Amino acid sequence: MINNQYEIKYIIIQVFLTLFIALIPIYFYLDASFENQAIKDKMDLKNYANLVRTKMQNFEKENTQVFHYPRSNIFTSAILDKNNKKIFSLLGNEDIFFYEEFKTINTKICYKEYLSENILDAKSLIVCKDIDNSQVIYNAIILLLCVSFFIFLSSFFIIKQSIEPYRRLNKYLDEFLKDAMHELKTPIGVARINVDMLQLRLKNDKNILRIKSALKNMTIIYEDLEYYMQQNAVKDxxxxxxxxxxxxxxxxxxxxxxxxxxxxxxxxxxxxxxxxxxxxxxxxxxxxxxxxxxxxxxxxxxxxxxxxxxxxxxxxxxxxxxxxxxxxxxxxxxxxxxxxxxxxxxxxxxxxxxxxxxxxxxxxxxxxxxxxxxxxxxxxxx
CATH class of the missing domain: 3.30.565.10 (Histidine kinase-like ATPase, C-terminal domain)
Structure with a gap:
């Protein structure tokens, strides 16, 4: 049982140390994944902006009176006039205005594109979408769990193999001590019985008394060792x-x-x-x-x-x-x-x-x- 506790302790320490080392490349993986996700978001915004712009250009060529503004479950957008006032907006009540090409606002990433002259007299187009890193986080968790499981298994087998010789030695020593203690019990008992018999014949003999005292000391030491070795097995x-x-x-x-x-x-x-x-x-x-x-x-x-x-x-x-x-x-x-x-x-x-x-x-x-x-x-x- 004690050996198992030490094994678990060393395995846990090994796993945590290895995980700490493994977290360094995982950190860089996450950083690169977030960067790739940001680039993908920007490309998606540009593509959707291009879709809206194309729709506006086609409206000028079509002989219709109603412009059907593109809608999406992912993207929201708005067209602004030269004074940056909303001509038409799907951004809700949000007052989004910026000069940069891309801007992160709260939990959204937005893209601004300046338009050429058009029938709607729109000077700029703003397209936004929610920042969603759930897939990146999900992938990171799966990666971390896989790495942890692999590290745990490898640590378990490595440590188990490395301590197996010590386990066998420890088991051998335990069995040796138990056998030795068992073999000692009989001669100590025999010696005490014979000393008691000698004491009856040779009363007040100091040598007999010293031998008897020494045997009792040996008995106490023997009983301490026996209890110490078997204390986990002692019934309460x-x-x-x-x-x-x-x-x-x-x-x-x-x-x-x-x-x-x-x-x-x-x-x-x-x-x-x-x-x-x-x-x-x-x-x-x-x-x-x-x-x-x-x-x-x-x-x-x-x-x-x-x-x-x-x-x-x-x-x-x-x-x-x-x-x-x-x-x-x-x-x-x-x-x-x-x-x-x-x-x-x-x-x-x-x-x-x-x-x-x-x-x-x-x-x-x-x-x-x-x-x-x-x-x-x-x-x-x-």
């Missing part, structure tokens, strides 16, 4: 969850990890706090915050985890005594890491941010360098 299935019990179990899960750094996890959890939420997404919010708090806390410090109801909100907070955050505006950016030495991929809080935005959760971050950081999440009741 919400259910009623006892938030109090759920949070208490997650704190217990991280207890060994905290003990390995002599960190105390203090929890202040109000009982019977119920929430309607996606369980997988709730795991990611809690696990990322607790693991980060442990990761960036000083040895032998305290982490406070609290859950309580406040007015119409549920307040979830994680407070540590760690190194603090220099720039809290960047911590939710993908791949951002506050301390590269501690490791990680920098996607945990990015995942948390997306989940919060999706569920309209308000996030607050309070931090002081070398004093600690507090993450506060305000959830709505459902």
């Amino acid at each position: 299935e919400k259910r009623d969850i006892d938030f109090s019990l759920f949070l208490a179990k997650r704190v217990e899960f991280f207890n060994d990890l905290a003990i390995s750094k002599n960190i105390v996890l203090n929890k202040y959890i109000e009982e019977n706090v119920m929430i309607n939420f996606n369980e997988i997404e709730l795991y990611r919010i809690i696990d990322n915050n607790i693991s980060n708090a442990i990761k960036y806390s000083k040895d032998s410090s305290i982490i406070e985890i609290s859950l309580q109801k406040e007015e119409k909100k549920i307040k979830l907070s994680f407070k540590d005594e760690g190194i603090g955050i220099k720039d809290t505006s960047k911590i939710f950016e993908r791949y951002y890491r506050g301390d590269k030495i501690t490791g990680g991929f920098g996607i945990g809080l990015s995942i948390v941010k997306n989940i919060c935005q999706k569920n309209r959760i308000e996030v607050r971050v309070e931090s002081q360098i070398n004093k600690g950081t507090t993450f506060i999440y305000l959830l709505e009741f459902h």
Whole structure:
């Protein structure tokens, strides 16, 4: 789906750029077409004027008393005397008078021709017609649509062919990562089970505790990567969850990890706090915050985890005594890491941010360098 969005984006950009370039010759085409239309209009006016003049000359030769003035659905005309007064006019009430051969008046183009002596005593003839560029505009639209369609098709096929190798590579990498993640899940699970069994035999062994803590860190990273890769496929299935019990179990899960750094996890959890939420997404919010708090806390410090109801909100907070955050505006950016030495991929809080935005959760971050950081999440009741 993402690839398709990029393809459409590049195709649209390509089409607009090519259209912009194509508009230059189209502009000159329009300019030449309008010029040709103007020349054609002038020729038509002259031809019709010649028709009227011929009709007047024939009237002198004919032995008739009535002159039938030529009429047309396209042209209007008038004959003027030496004082430029209308002898006869089909121009309506328009007072058209000019000295030039051709003149554009409002939406009409007019032609003036001086006459030789005639029986009607007319000195000049004016012929007008409406300026009609509809055919030129119609042709230009058809041309533009044809060019646009051709550009779109050619751009589509060119871009599709050019990005096909990257699409295959991307698909290969996605499949490789999914397979790799699947293969990692089993050994991590086996290692954790065996470490738990060893811990029963060798109680309070620091080496076992460190191995267990490392495995839990790997589990959190694995689950973040798995969620990140499959977040579009995660079903938005919400259910009623006892938030109090759920949070208490997650704190217990991280207890060994905290003990390995002599960190105390203090929890202040109000009982019977119920929430309607996606369980997988709730795991990611809690696990990322607790693991980060442990990761960036000083040895032998305290982490406070609290859950309580406040007015119409549920307040979830994680407070540590760690190194603090220099720039809290960047911590939710993908791949951002506050301390590269501690490791990680920098996607945990990015995942948390997306989940919060999706569920309209308000996030607050309070931090002081070398004093600690507090993450506060305000959830709505459902």
